[in-house]
Each structure stands twice: as structure tokens, then as C-alpha cells.
Amino acid sequence: MFFLWLNLAGTIVFAASGAAAAVAKRLDLFGVVVVGVVTALGGGVFRDVVIGRIPPLAFTDWRYPTAAAVTAALVFWVHAQVFRLRRTMLTLDAAGLALFTVVGTTAALEAGVPWLGSCVIGTITGVGGGVLRDVLTAQIPAVLQREIYAVASMSGATVIVLANYFSLGTIWTSLAAAALVFGLRLLSSWRNWSAPVPKTPKI
């Protein structure tokens, strides 16, 4: 139940982020819905395929595609307001990253994947939708540029793995991990933190 809600909440905020990117590229209504749905469901489908949960949750539970499609369509109709609320979007995106990282890492651990693999799967679940969004709209994925995005996700995954190792995994450690991802992501963007960049840009 708890994870269902985390998962649905993540689906909705990622659908909104994908739809907003598609609107900015001037795609039509259906293009916006497609990008929104792919952004929202992509990470989870990958997670389910590699942990052997076949068919993936996104195809067996009608609530995921429905929530994603409805959210994307809403963003299409109200996009002017959405764009004015850039900060809101950033916040929602950070929330989605946090929720999907926690859900993905936990699902991988439960499926018996070892700890490092679970971290990697959790990070891909969190980051994957955004990568698909950027590839579909022909941009270099944001996760690869300047901002501490994958690192925030990986920190949260590590918390989940540690809690699991010490048999401390509860709703509270999940929430703490999500809060860590959320906080790191927002802090890094407010303070303009960024990782080192190569010094001599040859080639």
C-alpha cells in the first residue's frame, strides 16, 4: 500500500515533467501525452524487466498509465501556468526522483538482487524516465550535465541498502532516504553545486 502510493505519486510528477518538456518543444497534444507517459513509466518498466516482475506493473495495473496520461493532458491544457511555476516543477521533479529511487531500490532488494546491483537499479529507476524524455526530445540528458542528479539518487539508494543490511528497513527509513534525495537535489540546484568539469576541453 505504502509503496503503491509512493509509486503513483512519482508517476504523476514525472508525467508532469515529461509533458512540460514536450510542450516546450511545441509537440501536439498526443506527442505531449506520449512523452509524459514514457517519462512516467519508463524507469519502472526497466526495473520490473531486470528484476523479473513480468509483465511490468505499468502494464498490469491500470492506475499507472491512466494517472500518467491524465496528468500529461492536464499539463498540456494549463501549460502557461506550469511554466510560470518553474520552481514548482523543479520541486516536483526532485520529488519524483526521490520516490522512484526508494521504490526501485526496495523492489530490487526484495527480488534478491545484491546490494550494489540494487543501488544501480534504484538509480536507473529514478533517473531513467528523465533520460528517455531527453532522448525523445533530442537533447543530451540533463542527468549527464552539470547538476548533481545521479548522485542524489545514489545516496538515497545507499541509505535503503544500509537499512536493509542492518534489518532496519521500515517506512521511516524509506521516508528518510526519500527526504535525502529530495533535499540534495534541491540544495544542489539552489546553490548551483556542480561536479568538476574537465579542464582542457580538447577535441
Place this chain on the structure above:
Amino acid sequence: MFFLWLNLAGTIVFAASGAAAAVAKRLDLFGVVVVGVVTALGGGVFRDVVIGRIPPLAFTDWRYPTAAAVTAALVFWVHAQVFRLRRTMLTLDAAGLALFTVVGTTAALEAGVPWLGSCVIGTITGVGGGVLRDVLTAQIPAVLQREIYAVASMSGATVIVLANYFSLGTIWTSLAAAALVFGLRLLSSWRNWSAPVPKTPKI
């Protein structure tokens, strides 16, 4: 048997469409064959992975990769004529979309995926190859822009699901669904139908 032929026919027309796109990008012979094969097999591999048909049909039945590679090579050699036959290409592409949507939705239903998930899987099967083609040739996928492409596919998937729900699924309903996709796709492109586009292109 019937689905084998639908599937092979779809494979061939999508291979031709991928190869034509690669020729237009001036790729060499092997690049053209690779894009053609990926376009033809991509949607089906995704479908088989998410419904648990492992290894995917494209790798267990030699006819699929062979048909795709031979078709792509033929397009390479005769591309001048192919380009003169733009309308033929559009028609073939619509046929591929129709065939793969029907095959994909039916396969998902048979694998026990619920109705909405089966629609989504059928649509991805129909649309997926073209998306891979466009990503490989560094373009924003056609399905995301201006033309009613995903919607045509989704309508056909819905017909299959409804027929299945009322236990009416036969070869005839499959053909009707395929005809619907095919007709909608061609009509929308002849009449220049398109979905609404955002009015105020802020960013």
C-alpha cells in the same frame, strides 16, 4: 499461422521504412541494414520481453531477421525508385503500424496482461520501431509530431481489446482493427489532420 504472416508482413514494411530513413541520412550499406533491422524488430522484442516470451521471437525464428536484413539491403540498392514512391512508403508504413498493433495487442492479451496494459503494449509494438529509427538517426520521433499516429494505433488496439472482452476475437475482428489503424493513419495524413498544438510557446 495467420499471425505469423501479419508479423512477417509488418517486419518487411518497417524494415523498408527504416532503411529509407537511413539512406536519406547517407548511411553506408551496413548502417542502412542495421537501422532497417532495428526498426523492424525493435517493437516486437520489447513486446516479447514485457510479456515474458523469452527469448523473443525475433531471435528464435530466423525468418524475422532475415526478412528484415534482405528488405533493407534491397531498399539500399533501389532507393532512387523508393524515394520517387513516397506515397507508397507512407502506405507501407501505415500497413506496418496496423499489423504490429494488432499482433502486439493480441499477444499481450494472450499472455494475460489486463486490457489497458494490452492496449499500451500493442501501441508500443506498433510505434516502437519508428521511434528507434528516429532516435538512431538523431531526429525527434515522428510519432511525437503533428500527425495522428499513436492515436490511430491506439484505436486499433482498443478494437482488439473490446472484441476480446465480448469473446468476439476472430481473424475478422483482427482484420477490422488493422483496417481501422491503416485507414485513420492514411486519412490523417491525406487530410493533414493534426492534434492541437500549444498556443503560447513559452519556455
Place this chain on the structure above:
Amino acid sequence: MFFLWLNLAGTIVFAASGAAAAVAKRLDLFGVVVVGVVTALGGGVFRDVVIGRIPPLAFTDWRYPTAAAVTAALVFWVHAQVFRLRRTMLTLDAAGLALFTVVGTTAALEAGVPWLGSCVIGTITGVGGGVLRDVLTAQIPAVLQREIYAVASMSGATVIVLANYFSLGTIWTSLAAAALVFGLRLLSSWRNWSAPVPKTPKI
């Protein structure tokens, strides 16, 4: 054991190639690591998913992601030297292609995939990481352009399949197949071999 080492060696050289491409695009440290890891593990994850080895090796054996991440980070710190060593990079990349093709084809045959499908899976395993690298950095994949890349990989896969068919599959045939891929790839790039290109670039 033997295949473990082939696989790890391939992982390391592909991680280096992905990281170098990311450095050339001026990504930051984490972007470089992400591209390196995806390039190194992508082909193998695809291979494992389609042959039903779930969860994929890359997530169950901590050595693969660790080797990939460490290699990518090293390339980030020493990239100036790496770029001066262009020829070394080309050689390493050819070695990765050779190793992954052999490992991928063998794994598919062992999983009971028929011969043509095994060739295709082996080729995708060899070539896949590089395609992901190029898609992530928003370029048309190198494998699609001018150089005989996929063909070298496919020749090696064919050797493995033939050896298996005649029950001659040993470490030695694996090494011979790898040497063939490696040699063809390097020869084609030294001699500037390339496949035919379309003559009349209409459109």
C-alpha cells in the same frame, strides 16, 4: 572463469571509451561516470534480458559496475593523456567489441537460442554499448556510419556459431573469433575501408 575475464576486460575498455566520449562533450565527473557505466554494461544487460538471465549479471556481480565506474573516473582524471593516445583508444574499443561479441554469442547459444538469433544477440552485445553512448551524447551512432563495425562483430559471431555447430567450441575457437573481430575492425580503420554509400543523396 575464462568468460568472466573476457567479460570484465570488455567492460573496462568500453567504460574507457564511453568516458572519453563524455569528456569530449564536456560532461562533469558524474556525467562521465554515468556514460562510462552505461556504455560498459548496456550491451550485457540487453543480452541477459533477452536470454532470460534475470537479474542481469551486471546487477548481481558487483565487479562489473565497480570496474566500469572506477575506469570511467580514471579516464576523467587522466583524459588529456587519453586523448593523445587516440590510437590506443581505437585499439581498446576494438578489443571490447571482440570480447563482448564472443561472450554474447556464446551466452545466447548456451541459453538455447538458435544460431541466427545468437549471431544477432552477440552483435547487439558487442555494438550496443557504443550505440547507447552515442545516443546519450546526441550523435548518430558510429556503428551506422562509414566504418565496418557491425560486420566485424558479425563475422566473429559466425565463427562461434559454426564452431558450436561442429561441436568444436573451445577456448581456442573463442580466442580465434575474438582475434578475427579485433583484426577486421583495426584493419578496416587503418585502411579506411568502408561500405558503399548511396550514390544519389536525394531528400
